Amino acid sequence: MEYKLPSQRWKFYPQNPSLTKELVEKLGLSPVVAQIIINRGMVNLDEVQGYVNPEIIDLPSPLTEFPDLPKSIAILQSSIELQQKIAICGDYDADGMTSTALLLRAFRHLGANVDYAIPSRMKDGYGINKRIVEEFKQEGVSLILTVDNGISAYDAIAHAKELGLQVIITDHHDLPPILPPADAILNPKLLPKTSPYYGLAGVGVAYVLAVTLAQSLNKLQGLTKPLLELYTVGTIADLAPLTGVNRRWLKRGLKLLPKSDILGIKKLSNLAEIESKKKLLNAEDIGFKIGPRINAIGRIGDPQIVIDLLTTDDEGIAITRAMQCDQNNKQRKLIQNNIEQEAIKLIEETPINWKEDRVLLVIKENWHHGVIGIVASHLVERYGVPVFIGTYEEENPDIIRGSARGIEEFNVFLALQNCDDLLGKYGGHKAAGGFSFPTKNLPLIHDRLREFAHQTLIPEYLKPLIKIDAEINFQDINFKLLQEIDSLYPWGIENNEPIFSSINVQISSQKLTKTGEHLQLTFMQNNLELKGIAWRWHQYYPLPPAVDIAYKLNENDWNGKKSIQLNILGVRKSQE
Numbered sequence: 248m249e250y251k252l253p254s255q256r257w258k259f260y261p262q263n264p265s266l267t268k269e270l271v272e273k274l275g276l277s278p279v280v281a282q283i284i285i286n287r288g289m290v291n292l293d294e295v296q297g298y299v300n301p302e303i304i305d306l307p308s309p310l311t312e313f314p315d316l317p318k319s320i321a322i323l324q325s326s327i328e329l330q331q332k333i334a335i336c337g338d339y340d341a342d343g344m345t346s347t348a349l350l351l352r353a354f355r356h357l358g359a360n361v362d363y364a365i366p367s368r369m370k371d372g373y374g375i376n377k378r379i380v381e382e383f384k385q386e387g388v389s390l391i392l393t394v395d396n397g398i399s400a401y402d403a404i405a406h407a408k409e410l411g412l413q414v415i416i417t418d419h420h421d422l423p424p425i426l427p428p429a430d431a432i433l434n435p436k437l438l439p440k441t442s443p444y445y446g447l448a449g450v451g452v453a454y455v456l457a458v459t460l461a462q463s464l465n466k467l468q469g470l471t472k473p474l475l476e477l478y479t480v481g482t483i484a485d486l487a488p489l490t491g492v493n494r495r496w497l498k499r500g501l502k503l504l505p506k507s508d509i510l511g512i513k514k515l516s517n518l519a520e521i522e523s524k525k526k527l528l529n530a531e532d533i534g535f536k537i538g539p540r541i542n543a544i545g546r547i548g549d550p551q552i553v554i555d556l557l558t559t560d561d562e563g564i565a566i567t568r569a570m571q572c573d574q575n576n577k578q579r580k581l582i583q584n585n586i587e588q589e590a591i592k593l594i595e596e597t598p599i600n601w602k603e604d605r606v607l608l609v610i611k612e613n614w615h616h617g618v619i620g621i622v623a624s625h626l627v628e629r630y631g632v633p634v635f636i637g638t639y640e641e642e643n644p645d646i647i648r649g650s651a652r653g654i655e656e657f658n659v660f661l662a663l664q665n666c667d668d669l670l671g672k673y674g675g676h677k678a679a680g681g682f683s684f685p686t687k688n689l690p691l692i693h694d695r696l697r698e699f700a701h702q703t704l705i706p707e708y709l710k711p712l713i714k715i716d717a718e719i720n721f722q723d724i725n726f727k728l729l730q731e732i733d734s735l736y737p738w739g740i741e742n743n744e745p746i747f748s749s750i751n752v753q754i755s756s757q758k759l760t761k762t763g764e765h766l767q768l769t770f771m772q773n774n775l776e777l778k779g780i781a782w783r784w785h786q787y788y789p790l791p792p793a794v795d796i797a798y799k800l801n802e803n804d805w806n807g808k809k810s811i812q813l814n815i816l817g818v819r820k821s822q823e
Contacts, residue, residue, distance in 0.1 A: 250791045253784075254631070255817050256710045257748070257797060259718070260286040270295055279723065280731045283716050283745045299735065301495035304443070309455045312444050315431035319415050319456060320463050322390065322430060326413075327359045327464075331389035335363040336375045337554075338395040338449070339545035341538050345481030346394035346417075346453040347550075348557035349474055353457035355558075356470050362386070365550040368617055372648060372672060373681055375400045380407045389413060395449025398434055399423045399674050417452045419487075421660050421676050443491035446741070450481030451493065473508045475500045477557060480512070483530050484538030486678075488741035497737045504528040511556035514569035515540055530737045540569075543576035546617030583618040587625055590636065594626075605700035605709060606662075607634045608693050610647055614638035620650035620679070631711040632704075633657045635696060639686065648683040651675065656708045657700070665699045666692055678740075713797050713817045716745040721752075721775040724811060729800055750795045751821045759788055768815065770796065778803075779813035793821045 263285050270281035273292060289295045297304045310316050326333050333354060337347030347363050354361040364379050366372065371379075374396040380403050383391055390413045397404065397416035404427035407414050414429040422436050433456060435447045447455070457474055461467040479500025482493055489497060505525045507513050519536035521528065544553045548571065556568035590609050594601065601607040607630055616638060623634040637649025653659040659680040663673045666684075669692050673682035684692055738744035749772060756769040766781040766788055779798060781787070797817030803810050 250789070251787055252790070252818055252820065253787060254710050255819070256707070256712045257715060257817060257819065258712060259715045259748075266290075274299070277728065277731055279717055279719060279728060280735070283732070284735070286716050286745075287742055298494075301498060304495065306443060306492065306495070309444060309459055312438055312442055313433050313435075313455070314437070315415075315433055316456070316459060319431040319433060320460055322413060322415060323359075323456075323460055324463065326390045327354075327357055330360050332387050333359055333361045333390045333392060334383045334386070334388040335361065336379055336383075336391060336393045336396070337363060337365045337550070338373065339365055339368045339550045340395070341484035341542045341545065342449045342481045342487075343395035344541060344545060344550055344553040345477045345484070345557065346450040348554050349450060349453050349477040349481070350392065350394060350457055351554065351558050352473060352477070353461060353470060357461060357464055357466055362388075363554065365554075368545065372683060373674060374672075375403045377403050377406050379403070380410065380412070383407075384410045384412060390415070393417060394453050395419070397427065397429070398432070398436075399427075401425060401427045403427075404429050417449065417456060419447055419449050419452055420674055446488035446491050446493050448482045448485040448487035448493075450478050450485070451487065451496075454478040454496075472503055476503050476507055476509055476512060479504060480533055480537055480541070483533040483737065483739060484542060486740050489530075489737050489739040490741050494737070494742065501529065501737060502527045504532075509557060510559060510562065510565035511568060512537070514565045515556070515572060518569050518573045527736075529733075530739050534739070539579075540572040540576045543579040544572055546575075547579050547582065547615065548575045579618055582615050583621050586614050586618060587622050589614075590622055590626060591629070594630075601630055601632050602706075602709065604693075604697045605632060605704045605706070606657075606696045607632050608636075608696055609634070610637045610639075610649070610689065612639045612644070616648060620652070620681075623650050623652040627652045627654060628711060631709050633659065633662070633700065635682075637682075640683075645686050646671065646683055647686050647689065649681070651680045651682065653678050654704075654708065655712055657703055662696060662699045666695045669695065713746060714743070715748045715797055718748045718750065720749060721770075721772040721777055724777065724800065726802075726809075726811070729802055729811060732800065744799050746797055746799055746816060748795060748797045748817075751793060752796050753793055754790055757789055759785055766790075766815075768813075770813065777811065777813055779815045781815035781818075784815070787818070790818055791820065794818045795821055 266285055267278055267281045270276050271278055284295055289298050335347050335350050337343045375393050391407055392415045394417050396418055398418040398420050404414050408428050415431045416429045417433045419435055433452050435445050438445050454474055461470050479497055487493055515537055521532050521536055541553050552568050552571050555564055559565050619636045623636045626634045633653045635651045637647045640646040640648055651659045658677045660675050663680050663682055669684055669688045671683040753771040754768055755771045758767050764783055764785050766784040768779040770777050770779055798813040798815050801812045801814050803812040
């Protein structure tokens with residue numbers, strides 16, 4: 248029988264037996280876990296100790312790290328004292344909305360006269376613009392504070408300055424060639440890469456600003472816990488790198504969330520069926536349960552719903568807003584699935600020659616701007632090439648707007664920069680970006696992206712990559728190993744959850760789930776049996792009877808009975 252298997256690259260981390268031995272002897276780690284930590288880039292005992300327990304690292308003060316932080320504090324202190332109107336301009340993703348809510352909570356606590364605006368995903372696109380600046384001016388605003396945006400909004404910021412407004416930019420996106428003429432700019436990308444603050448998301452910069460300001464006014468009491476919770480949700484939902492200060496603060500924040508002080512987070516956790524007895528949340532609870540419900544609003548709803556949810560102390564409002572988030576998320580899933588199916592059909596039937604192009608550019612009318620970014624991520628998983636996906640503006644079909652997602656060896660931001668003269672607005676970072684361009688430029692953009700992809704990618708890169716930490720046998724897998732891995736949380740970007748492989752494993756049973764989308768499996772190796780699930784793998788059913796597998800380890804809790812489940816990421820013909 249001819250079996251269809253996923254086309255993948257398996258790459259094993261190089262082993263380091265001598266350092267592994269030292270960590271086993273001196274820190275009492277198991278060899279497997281020692282190897283995982285080394286794979287995360289730790290090169291000596293001190294670094295490993297700081298990774299295992301981030302609280303022991305000596306942190307420099309943000310006031311000495313961020314050059315414009317003292318200036319920002321002085322401007323804000325003066326605005327609060329004079330009761331001048333401060334306006335926050337946020338963004339419609341989870342990072343931007345949690346940042347906005349965080350600063351609103353902090354400034355209200357500090358007695359500021361504060362309001363906010365968030366650009367419309369549909370009408371405005373990303374970031375502060377001249378219309379918002381003019382509205383702020385009409386409303387008597389003296390100081391604009393951008394969060395999670397602003398670093399590439401030169402014209403809008405220049406316009407605000409012309410109108411006599413003060414501007415503080417807080418952002419974490421990559422720097423443009425010319426910085427906007429703001430009064431102060433807080434952006435970790437202005438710091439050396441070695442700074443522990445370098446990996447902060449927008450909400451992390453907002454957290455640093457709020458805490459430092461509250462400290463300077465001696466009003467931090469009662470503020471740290473809710474702000475740390477919002478920081479935690481926003482940082483994980485935005486897929487910020489879980490390194491440096493992020494690792495330290497998230498370890499604290501994930502412990503606080505099960506007993507959240509924020510009513511909206513409590514209600515959302517209930518709706519997302521997150522167990523209230525948990526001692527700490529894990530990154531999956533936020534990444535797959537809380538984050539998507541918040542993000543869904545920014546994608547297809549009104550961001551004010553999330554701001555209300557995260558700032559209200561009214562039980563009724565919190566429940567209503569949490570239910571709106573939940574409903575929007577269900578609707579988002581339906582829209583997303585439809586677009587994904589349409590995109591696959593378009594790619595397969597046109598056909599689009601993505602292998603030859605080494606990049607996938609897919610454009611169709613009537614797709615929802617708010618969800619095409621998620622579809623792009625799924626297409627990257629499926630085809631293994633960078634994906635640029637777009638749709639025509641409803642009110643102006645002469646403009647195409649879209650999202651991009653990359654692969655490890657490709658830089659989305661540089662690819663967009665390479666099309667600078669053909670694009671309208673664009674922004675982003677190595678892994679993801681957003682863009683708009685005149686429809687007439689579509690063939691030229693296609694050529695330019697293909698050219699860039701050919702310069703940076705060899706054909707071997709065009710298979711989805713699985714980086715494997717260690718090859719283990721089923722007899723190595725037990726709850727002790729799982730506990731040891733869990734103690735190294737949080738997992739995420741730049742601190743990826745470990746992936747293991749086992750070779751020559753028998754599949755003793757396999758079936759599709761009720762929805763027909765996922766594959767449930769039972770594996771045998773040396774008379775030991777483990778169950779596994781392969782998400783969205785219906786197209787590979789059935790798998791051959793003997794295979795090598797790549798997987799993550801999960802604890803499955805079914806009716807109070809705990810078991811270890813393999814989350815299958817890769818399968819290949821058995822090498823034995």
